[in-house]
Amino acid sequence: MAKTLSKPTSILFMLFTIFFFSTYVIADEAPKLSHLHFYLHDIVSGPKPTAVRVAQAASTNKSPTGFGAVAVIDDPLTLLSENTSKVVGQAQGIYTLASQSEAALLMVMNFAFTEGEYNGSTLSVLGRNTVFSTVREMPIVGGSGVFRFARGYALAKTYTFDTKSGDAVVEYNVYVLHY
Structure with missing residues (x-):
């Protein structure tokens, strides 16, 4: 006489089967290596800045490194270093001056691509x-x-930095494995 599985056992078996086959499909595909090259324009001056300070500690102005300052960014990404070059995406996120001993940022940003084969995709x-x-x-x-x-x-490599305005153009070479 055949014995049926209990409902919890059947559900567990079904979940295991789905997990096993979905993992197998992902693991079976070899990752691709892509190299992306673009320029980030971090504009802090003028009437339309792309990086804006939104917070700072009471002691930030006395710090030689700007420790405690937080900025939100929506920086354009271009094919070439000129600001008139084709925009291929935006760098969106935040950075904060996170060191008391040197100019070091904690970067939390997405590269959101808006053109070409990567249109609609992001890198974090x-x-x-x-x-x-x-x-x-x-x-x-x-x-x-x-x-x-x-x-x-x-x-990241600084391409230009204007000491008077604080505006910068940063060259990025990105190497990424993806499926």
Whole structure:
């Protein structure tokens, strides 16, 4: 005589089967390595800044590093270094001056792409940016769209910095594994 499984056992078996086959499909696909190159325009001056200070500690103005300042960004990403170059996306997020001993930012931002093969996709960056280093490396911790399950790193290099206005153009080379 055949014995039927209890309802909790049947549900558990079904969930295990779904998990096993969905993991198998993802694990079976080899990740792709993509290299992206673009320029971020961080504009803090003028009538339409793309980076705005939204908070600071009472002691920030006395700090040699600006420790405690927080800015929100919506910086354009362009193909070339000129601000008239084609915009391919936006860097959206926050950065905060997070060191008392050097100019170092905690960067929390998404590269949201609006053109080309990556249109509608994002890459998420979460890391430390020592702004006066020649090249800074920050981790890519995730993504969406084409970059689902992304991991990798971004290399940032200051292309221009206007000491009078504080505006900067930063060159990015991003290397990302994704499915």
